[in-house]
Amino acid sequence: MVSLLDIIGPVMVGPSSSHTAGACRIGLFARGLVGGQPDSAKVELHGSFARTGQGHGTDRAIAGGLMGFFPDDERLRHSLELAEQAGLAIAFSNTKLRGDPHPNTARITVTRDKQEAVVVGSSLGAGRVLITSIDGFPVEVTGAYPTLVFVAHDEPGIVAAVSTLLAREGDNIATMRVSRRAKGGQAIHIYELDAPASAGALDAMRAVPAIVMLRSIQRVA
Amino acid sequence: MYDSLNEAVTQAQADGISLGELALRTEVAEGLRSREEVQSALQRALDVMRSAVARGLPGDLRSVSGLVGGDAAKMSKPVGPLAGTVFTEVLAAALAVQEVNAAMGVIVAAPTAGGAGVLPGVLLGLSKRNSISDEKLIHGLAAAGLVGAVVAVRASLSGAEGGCQAETGAAAGMAAAAGIEILGGTPEEASHAVALTMQGTLGLVCDPLGGLVEIPCVFRNATGGALALAGIEMALAGIRFPIPVDEVIDTMGEIGRTMDVRYRETAGGGLAATPTGRRLAKERLVQIRKK
Numbered sequence: 001m002v003s004l005l006d007i008i009g010p011v012m013v014g015p016s017s018s019h020t021a022g023a024c025r026i027g028l029f030a031r032g033l034v035g036g037q038p039d040s041a042k043v044e045l046h047g048s049f050a051r052t053g054q055g056h057g058t059d060r061a062i063a064g065g066l067m068g069f070f071p072d073d074e075r076l077r078h079s080l081e082l083a084e085q086a087g088l089a090i091a092f093s094n095t096k097l098r099g100d101p102h103p104n105t106a107r108i109t110v111t112r113d114k115q116e117a118v119v120v121g122s123s124l125g126a127g128r129v130l131i132t133s134i135d136g137f138p139v140e141v142t143g144a145y146p147t148l149v150f151v152a153h154d155e156p157g158i159v160a161a162v163s164t165l166l167a168r169e170g171d172n173i174a175t176m177r178v179s180r181r182a183k184g185g186q187a188i189h190i191y192e193l194d195a196p197a198s199a200g201a202l203d204a205m206r207a208v209p210a211i212v213m214l215r216s217i218q219r220v221a
Numbered sequence: 222m223y224d225s226l227n228e229a230v231t232q233a234q235a236d237g238i239s240l241g242e243l244a245l246r247t248e249v250a251e252g253l254r255s256r257e258e259v260q261s262a263l264q265r266a267l268d269v270m271r272s273a274v275a276r277g278l279p280g281d282l283r284s285v286s287g288l289v290g291g292d293a294a295k296m297s298k299p300v301g302p303l304a305g306t307v308f309t310e311v312l313a314a315a316l317a318v319q320e321v322n323a324a325m326g327v328i329v330a331a332p333t334a335g336g337a338g339v340l341p342g343v344l345l346g347l348s349k350r351n352s353i354s355d356e357k358l359i360h361g362l363a364a365a366g367l368v369g370a371v372v373a374v375r376a377s378l379s380g381a382e383g384g385c386q387a388e389t390g391a392a393a394g395m396a397a398a399a400g401i402e403i404l405g406g407t408p409e410e411a412s413h414a415v416a417l418t419m420q421g422t423l424g425l426v427c428d429p430l431g432g433l434v435e436i437p438c439v440f441r442n443a444t445g446g447a448l449a450l451a452g453i454e455m456a457l458a459g460i461r462f463p464i465p466v467d468e469v470i471d472t473m474g475e476i477g478r479t480m481d482v483r484y485r486e487t488a489g490g491g492l493a494a495t496p497t498g499r500r501l502a503k504e505r506l507v508q509i510r511k512k
Contacts, residue, residue, distance in 0.1 A: 127330065
């Protein structure tokens, strides 16, 4: 369904809805995966992002996203300098990702304290993004909802346990998806919620032994 | 939202309302947002469009590559036969917004960043010479949004998919509907203004130098605004385009689908592939990398 506000919008820093606004959102999502300002980031640009990214400010847009700036934030223009001042070291490089991904794709590896996360995201046009991989797990996340990302041991009952915890706090699930790399290993769970997960639900989830990683990410779109 | 502009016009006529009012009511009926939320989002878009025009007119901005900037300022002091008319106001405002976009300033993608100058150019250019309330301008944006939604579904709004006809072409069609709305025209006039405008953008290729949203994008937003004025003027004069607007939009989609990839934002053809285009792009990209 196309909304009027998809057409008249977004309000954004130029020059390109896909190379700038979308790129910023992929950076924001990567930041969310480590729960705040990363200490360092490795940004690998693929396809058109690699070819024309610098002229479009894709590097600044991703750096801005990592700093927590949204696509309409004028600080995006100076984000490389601001990141440096804030002690966030970002290394950019061009790459050719395998599997023929969308032409506007970036792989971002972020570290914060002792955590590391690797995210692959594509900018689909008009500022819309799709996160296609988190820590090597295949996913499909739009960032248009507050998103709960967690990794758990692949055993029965996790979905039932977590949805009960969320329901108890009145958190409503809009969409959910589970995927794994191998049977009996670990599975990644992506829940898109109508509102950010409540602190009570997050605390209760942290107490579930099978859950080894948990992140609550604000909407980026 | 509607997937047929002809159906939307019929509905607006049946309800005795304008296309913009129909767009607002339909958006609210789809249940995602209240009327107040939709209107306040469009008011914010209007405010950002105004600030972008104001930011771009002085002429002190340069794009990231340094290839464009300062032309809106020239256009704000026109010397030709149309100086002092709505026409030059539209050109100046469209150039201003697109120069701001190229300089990483804040704009409203409408429908995209590459075509973001056309709609504010026409809306604010027209309202500079005629007193028009914000309420009316918001209805203009809603009418434009309805047209853009139809184009998104029936054709495309992406230069990489459909060439520039899908970006500044679609934006010009949207601006034509917005112009008719704020000038008090009928839904039927709006649909013909869209058709008369978009028939003039069919086949337009997307051929930016170096793949950057700079040349010819900045100028093409201004000429897109001029085409929208032509469509508005013809429709208000009672001219009716013989091919229904939905079929014009379908034609744009069909041309886009069969357009060679060189003409779809890849910088492989058109102006980007001219000797000068290649030279400028190469020089500037080398400079950007050095920075």
